[in-house]
Amino acid sequence: MGSVSRYWRLVRIAASGDRKVEELTNAKAFFQQRFTRWVESMDVADLEVQQALLLLMQTKDNSNPNYRELAGLCLRCYISHEIEQECIRLEQKFGDRHGFTRRDLFPFVLNDEGRQPLFQSPDSTYRPLAFQVLQTFDPKQAKLNTWVTRLVKSCRTLNAFLRECGVYLESDWSILNQTRREQLQRILTEFHALSSVEVEQACQLLQAYHQVYRQDRLMQRQQGLVKGKEKCMPPTPDQLTRMVQLLDAPILANRSSSYLLSKLQTIALQIRQFRLAAPPMQSLNQTETPLDVAAPQRDEAEAEQQEFLQVYREQLLICLDEALEQATSDRVGYLQRKKPQNVELYMNALHLFHCQGYSMGEIARQLGMRAQDAVTRLLELKNFRAAVQQKLLILLCDRLLDRAKIYAAPSCLQQLNQRLEVALDEQIAAVIQAAEIEATVARNCPLESLFARRLCHYLDTRRSTS
Amino acid sequence: MIDQPFYLTEPDWDALPIGTIELSSRQVDLAIQTSQSIANPDTNSEMQWQTYINALALAGFKEWLEAWGSDLHLDETQSTLQALPPSGWVDAVCNLQIGSFRLCLVAVPSLADPVVMLDKAIVDSPALLPHFYVVVQVIEEDMLVQIYGYLQADRLARQRHLSPLRAIDRTYSIPLNWFTPDPNELLLNLRCLDVNAIALPTETTPIETAPTEMVPDSTSRASFSALTQQAINVRLWLRDQLDPIVAELSWVLMPAFTPATAGLRSTVGELENIAEALDRLGISIPVQARAAYRDIAQGSIVVRLYAVVWELPAANTNPEWVLLLILGTPTGHSLPIGTRLQVNDTEQLLVEEAATVDQPYLYTQIAATWHEQFQVSVSFNQQVFETVQFSFNPDTTTN
Numbered sequence: 001m002g003s004v005s006r007y008w009r010l011v012r013i014a015a016s017g018d019r020k021v022e023e024l025t026n027a028k029a030f031f032q033q034r035f036t037r038w039v040e041s042m043d044v045a046d047l048e049v050q051q052a053l054l055l056l057m058q059t060k061d062n063s064n065p066n067y068r069e070l071a072g073l074c075l076r077c078y079i080s081h082e083i084e085q086e087c088i089r090l091e092q093k094f095g096d097r098h099g100f101t102r103r104d105l106f107p108f109v110l111n112d113e114g115r116q117p118l119f120q121s122p123d124s125t126y127r128p129l130a131f132q133v134l135q136t137f138d139p140k141q142a143k144l145n146t147w148v149t150r151l152v153k154s155c156r157t158l159n160a161f162l163r164e165c166g167v168y169l170e171s172d173w174s175i176l177n178q179t180r181r182e183q184l185q186r187i188l189t190e191f192h193a194l195s196s197v198e199v200e201q202a203c204q205l206l207q208a209y210h211q212v213y214r215q216d217r218l219m220q221r222q223q224g225l226v227k228g229k230e231k232c233m234p235p236t237p238d239q240l241t242r243m244v245q246l247l248d249a250p251i252l253a254n255r256s257s258s259y260l261l262s263k264l265q266t267i268a269l270q271i272r273q274f275r276l277a278a279p280p281m282q283s284l285n286q287t288e289t290p291l292d293v294a295a296p297q298r299d300e301a302e303a304e305q306q307e308f309l310q311v312y313r314e315q316l317l318i319c320l321d322e323a324l325e326q327a328t329s330d331r332v333g334y335l336q337r338k339k340p341q342n343v344e345l346y347m348n349a350l351h352l353f354h355c356q357g358y359s360m361g362e363i364a365r366q367l368g369m370r371a372q373d374a375v376t377r378l379l380e381l382k383n384f385r386a387a388v389q390q391k392l393l394i395l396l397c398d399r400l401l402d403r404a405k406i407y408a409a410p411s412c413l414q415q416l417n418q419r420l421e422v423a424l425d426e427q428i429a430a431v432i433q434a435a436e437i438e439a440t441v442a443r444n445c446p447l448e449s450l451f452a453r454r455l456c457h458y459l460d461t462r463r464s465t466s
Numbered sequence: 467m468i469d470q471p472f473y474l475t476e477p478d479w480d481a482l483p484i485g486t487i488e489l490s491s492r493q494v495d496l497a498i499q500t501s502q503s504i505a506n507p508d509t510n511s512e513m514q515w516q517t518y519i520n521a522l523a524l525a526g527f528k529e530w531l532e533a534w535g536s537d538l539h540l541d542e543t544q545s546t547l548q549a550l551p552p553s554g555w556v557d558a559v560c561n562l563q564i565g566s567f568r569l570c571l572v573a574v575p576s577l578a579d580p581v582v583m584l585d586k587a588i589v590d591s592p593a594l595l596p597h598f599y600v601v602v603q604v605i606e607e608d609m610l611v612q613i614y615g616y617l618q619a620d621r622l623a624r625q626r627h628l629s630p631l632r633a634i635d636r637t638y639s640i641p642l643n644w645f646t647p648d649p650n651e652l653l654l655n656l657r658c659l660d661v662n663a664i665a666l667p668t669e670t671t672p673i674e675t676a677p678t679e680m681v682p683d684s685t686s687r688a689s690f691s692a693l694t695q696q697a698i699n700v701r702l703w704l705r706d707q708l709d710p711i712v713a714e715l716s717w718v719l720m721p722a723f724t725p726a727t728a729g730l731r732s733t734v735g736e737l738e739n740i741a742e743a744l745d746r747l748g749i750s751i752p753v754q755a756r757a758a759y760r761d762i763a764q765g766s767i768v769v770r771l772y773a774v775v776w777e778l779p780a781a782n783t784n785p786e787w788v789l790l791l792i793l794g795t796p797t798g799h800s801l802p803i804g805t806r807l808q809v810n811d812t813e814q815l816l817v818e819e820a821a822t823v824d825q826p827y828l829y830t831q832i833a834a835t836w837h838e839q840f841q842v843s844v845s846f847n848q849q850v851f852e853t854v855q856f857s858f859n860p861d862t863t864t865n
Contacts, residue, residue: 090479093479094479094481097481098481153477153478153479162479163608166481166482167479167480167481167482168479168480168482168605168608168610169477169478169479169480170477170605170607170608171607172477173607174605174606174607174608175575175576177606177607178519178575178576178604178605178606179575180583182583182634182635182637183579183583185634186581186634186639210511210512210515211511214511214512214515215511217606218498218501218514218515218518221494221495221498222498222502227491228491228494228609229488229607229608229609230607231607231608232607269477272477274578274579275576275578275579276578330534330536331533333536334532334533334536337532373481376484377482377484380484380485382484382485382650383485383533383534383650386534386650386653387534387650387653390650390653390654390657390658393654393658394657394658
């Protein structure tokens with residue numbers, strides 16, 4: 001349901017890069033003449049309209065040779081609206097965090113200017129996405145808007161761009177490629193409750209797919225035909241033919257390639273449904289549950305233990321500083337080897353976050369990075385804190401145990417060791433946890449946790465000495 | 467129209483998780499080369515593909531180590547990607563070495579699947595058994611690798627006793643939630659754990675010594691030893707104290723055992739029946755003895771292992787203790803023919819008893835000096851159900 005004007009108003013990119021809506025007079029005239037009944041109503045049933053237009057598009061009417069073209073043009077207008085909607089949706093979902101707007105996405109997919117004729121263009125010239133939609137659309141398989149979305153999602157250049165922004169979508173063909181026969185068997189039997197006959201057929205199709213597709217993919221990589229992050233494309237007609245040949249008639253009665261293709265797509269869909277329905281896995285970014293911070297056991301009567309605890313507090317600071325230095329150096333060293341241009345960005349981002357309390361988004365703006373996602377990815381704070389935590393534990397244990405030998409009799413040492421580890425671990429975890437909690441709220445003033453203060457101290461020292 | 471169930475959603479984009487590793491073209495090329503050298507592409511394309519995926523997993527793992535574990539050195543010279551193991555091709559990267567730990571990488575295409583399928587060989591074969599299994603997600607088309615988490619081998623061994631593994635063809639299905647989903651914890655273990663703390667199923671644990679290394683535990687905030695298969699210290703039993711390990715391993719400590727406590731609980735009664743039978747055979751259990759039992763299940767077979775201990779008066783300078791082991795069934799029925807009870811010390815097999823027709827119990831008695839340690843195995847038709855360590859350590863103070 002929607003405004004009927006979508007069928008003659010084309011959404012396209014203006015010279016400025018913004019979107020503009022252009023009314024196509026020929027399409028409008030055509031539509032209003034052929035479908036007067038719909039023009040009157042405010043809303044139209046898309047399904048009916050599309051069915052009619054498709055029919056016109058497909059029938060060769062010699063008395064009106066350009067009807068096909070005009071019907072196609074009307075559909076192209078509708079399609080442009082759908083493409084725009086998808087771009088808007090992406091912007092809303094990811095744009096802010098990942099640093100792009102719909103304008104960035106338009107050039108990849110909103111590329112129909114309404115000029116090129118649908119039926120006469122040779123294949124070699126540039127073809128808008130809408131053409132591909134209309135050429136492959138089968139109303140028995142899906143609705144038109146679904147089909148548009150699907151083709152937008154499989155657009156290679158759009159995917160490549162989004163991938164650089166930290167957003168990805170695994171293709172059907174990759175999913176099929178990497179799902180094993182036993183997994184598919186399990187998924188179809190247990191999750192989809194298909195009959196054993198259906199399961200067997202699907203597994204055999206998958207196996208044929210694997211045999212052809214995987215081999216080709218490996219060979220393409222070897223020969224450099226596929227380089228780097230290349231999306232798995234739909235199987236070519238040649239590949240489909242080879243797959244069909246591997247399958248016996250009882251398994252695949254309909255020997256057409258397009259039938260096999262649609263069966264494979266169904267399997268991919270079934271695997272996706274399974275993945276989506278699975279209970280969410282514990283995310284790596286989940287913070288640990290808060291712990292009770294146990295104070296190290298004190299026995300007030302023992303002056304020795306008191307003194308020991310004093311030593312502990314001193315050593316905690318000293319070791320924390322060392323741990324921070326080591327962890328930062330490690331990270332810088334790694335970046336130096338892999339992406340030297342990121343080293344300065346990293347140090348600056350670290351400083352801005354902990355010493356000035358900037359949010360990820362503000363850091364991105366300040367440092368000229370694409371989006372907060374890029375900053376988060378660069379800092380990897382959770383892993384950084386874990387690294388500091390482990391180094392601190394090792395350092396502190398070492399130092400304190402050395403000192404403890406002065407205070408404790410050898411027979412008690414083992415016991416002390418164990419108690420020390422547990423107590424230290426909890427103390428250190430508390431330090432790290434405070435940093436973690438603090439990190440979740442941006443505050444535009446230096447962070448106060450012990451972790452942050454000592455890190456800032458280190459970063460400032462490093463700056464002044466370099 | 468494609469038939470779409472109500473919960474269907476169309477495939478949609480997702481944000482890359484933080485810390486996802488992006489492989490370089492060079493790493494991918496290397497992976498291709500590895501796949502060609504390991505598997506003959508003409509004879510087995512599936513093997514070649516899986517090897518390729520596994521090689522990508524290894525590349526990602528190495529990259530991750532370089533970023534966050536640069537102090538750890540990975541030795542891949544013995545890995546199953548360098549050379550096929552004698553048992554044949556295996557769908558994992560085994561025999562990776564970091565320090566004294568062996569690791570095995572298992573590649574999965576999606577972390578949304580709650581089941582991980584492990585090649586049987588990496589679970590059953592001693593030559594391939596690692597200390598840690600590591601799950602790694604690989605998305606080939608985007609050259610993405612994500613280190614998900616790890617599973618300690620002794621934990622797997624314990625878990626499978628509680629819920630036997632489901633086998634499909636050459637694989638076992640393992641719930642993904644058995645894995646600890648925190649790679650940083652793995653780093654901690656690789657850095658700080660004492661390798662002797664992970665008892666691999668067919669090895670004997672060396673004599674328990676006071677650890678001089680730090681063994682900090684951050685996985686459960688509980689005593690680290692609870693997670694390992696250390697020896698059960700029967701000394702504590704005699705003081706009516708249950709080793710925390712013992713509770714963890716589901717032993718049940720029975721109340722002070724005297725012939726006079728007949729009828730208190732059925733299990734006690736059962737043990738008393740056994741004791742009477744043993745008495746007739748010349749084995750008498752003194753009043754100060756303590757007993758505990760544990761049920762061991764494997765598939766549809768359930769057996770019950772009783773352990774009864776007591777100290778012998780120190781007549782000479784070498785005080786001794788006695789371990790009496792009784793293997794039976796909870797119901798008192800006969801043991802399955804071929805059930806075996808074995809006792810080893812650190813050097814050799816000491817005792818082996820096998821059940822024949824209509825035998826409700828196997829038993830054996832060992833006398834030992836303090837600090838001696840024994841490994842008791844219960845097996846059925848060559849398959850070891852359970853291995854338990856017992857020791858008598860009088861130095862251990864209790865908290």
